[in-house]
Amino acid sequence: MSALCRPSRLLAPCAGLLFSLYSAATLAAPWQFEAGAGVLSQQQVWKKMPAVSSAIPYFIASNGPWRLGFDQGNLISYSLVEDENFRLYAGAGIRDNGYDADTSLSSKLSDDPVFTGYQAPDTEITGSVGLRWYWFSLQLAQQLNEDRDAQVVDLALELPLYQHQSGLRLMAVAAASWMNADYTQRIYGVAPGNQNLSVGRPVFQPEAEVNYRLDLRVQYPLSAQTVLLGSAGVTQLADNLQQSPLVDEDRSIEAMLLLVYRF
Numbered sequence: 001m002s003a004l005c006r007p008s009r010l011l012a013p014c015a016g017l018l019f020s021l022y023s024a025a026t027l028a029a030p031w032q033f034e035a036g037a038g039v040l041s042q043q044q045v046w047k048k049m050p051a052v053s054s055a056i057p058y059f060i061a062s063n064g065p066w067r068l069g070f071d072q073g074n075l076i077s078y079s080l081v082e083d084e085n086f087r088l089y090a091g092a093g094i095r096d097n098g099y100d101a102d103t104s105l106s107s108k109l110s111d112d113p114v115f116t117g118y119q120a121p122d123t124e125i126t127g128s129v130g131l132r133w134y135w136f137s138l139q140l141a142q143q144l145n146e147d148r149d150a151q152v153v154d155l156a157l158e159l160p161l162y163q164h165q166s167g168l169r170l171m172a173v174a175a176a177s178w179m180n181a182d183y184t185q186r187i188y189g190v191a192p193g194n195q196n197l198s199v200g201r202p203v204f205q206p207e208a209e210v211n212y213r214l215d216l217r218v219q220y221p222l223s224a225q226t227v228l229l230g231s232a233g234v235t236q237l238a239d240n241l242q243q244s245p246l247v248d249e250d251r252s253i254e255a256m257l258l259l260v261y262r263f
Contacts, residue, residue, distance in 0.1 A: 029064040038229075038258030045237055045249040046099050048112040054105040058258050072154070073141055074128055087132045095124040095141065095152070098187045099246060113199040114245055121186050124150060135159060143182075150183035167221035173233075175213040184209050188244040201245050209238035222259075229258040 036058040043051045060069035065079035074091030081088040096103040098121040099110070109115070122145075130139030135158045143150035156175035163169050185191070190204040215233035222228055232255045242250050 032062045032262070034058070034060040034069075034260050034262050036258055036260035038256060040105075041255045043249070043253040044099075045247045045252050046110050046112075047114050047246060047248040049099075049110045049249075050108050052104070052106040052108050056105060056256075056258075058260055072128075072130070072139055073126060077128075085134050089130055091128045091130070092144075093126050093128070093141075095126050095143070114201050116199045117196055118201065118246075119194050122146070124148075124186075130154075148182055148186070149180070150186050151180045152183055153178040167219075169219045171217045171219075173213075173215040173217060175215070177211045177213065178208065179211070180208045181206065184241060188241045188246060190245060204244050204246075206240050206244070209241055211238055211241075212236045225262050227260050227262065229256075229260055231256045 038056055038058060039053060040056045041051065041053040043049075058069075060067065060071060062068075065082060067077045067079075068075070070093070071077065072091075073095055074093035076093070077089045077091030079087055079089045094103065099115065099118070100120040102123045124143045125145040126141045127144050128139055128141040130137065137154075137156045137158070139154045141152050141154070154175060154177050156173055159172045159174070161170045161172055179187075184206040188204070189206055190201055192203050195201055195203045213233055213235040215231055217231045218229070220228045220230075233253070235252045235254075237247065237250050237252070241247065
């Protein structure tokens with residue numbers, strides 16, 4: 001993966017590329033929407049972090065090659081090539097995976113003293129390039145703000161497990177996320193200016209690591225336009241990241257249930 005450490009210079013122009021590709025032909029295409037809401041529950045890896053549950057909105061809009069809404073971390077994406085079984089795209093969005101995330105809809109925080117005076121990482125603005133081919137997907141997302149080079153490469157394989165004529169579908173997703181040192185230090189590390197030995201927060205500067213994830217997803221249509229979406233997943237934290245003074249769990253657990261209306 002070391003060869004992936006410096007493609008960041010190619011990602012910086014992503015946002016400009018997306019908007020420059022917008023055309024009158026795209027404006028003329030019909031919009032398709034998915035909107036809904038649901039519940040997200042998470043058990044994160046942070047020390048003494050309580051389980052968090054919150055109501056979440058859901059929205060996706062598509063128009064020709066354009067997609068708006070939160071999709072794999074992208075708020076907007078443009079399909080450079082797309083057919084029934086293949087998609088190549090560029091996107092721009094946000095990423096906020098650290099402790100005390102600004103975008104979290106829950107106010108619950110850890111009461112462990114290790115977080116006393118801790119300067120949590122800010123929300124990242126990201127540019128991405130990715131592809132999906134049948135059940136395989138690959139995405140490289142690069143931080144664009146703060147002159148940082150935090151990069152994450154997500155590789156996933158989606159396997160259909162069961163499908164019924166009623167429309168019920170069950171899928172398993174096996175994924176790996178390679179994170180460069182800038183990203184692991186940003187999320188799990190403790191910089192010299194952020195240490196506090198009196199609360200057990202020494203300097204911690206991890207290298208590039210890989211987290212692994214397994215998801216089970218279910219889709220059940222309630223009507224021609226309404227669908228119930230559910231998922232449950234576990235992410236295994238890399239061994240070295242488990243040594244972070246901010247962490248006391250070796251895995252995170254997440255479950256989600258959404259009701260979505262398509263029109």
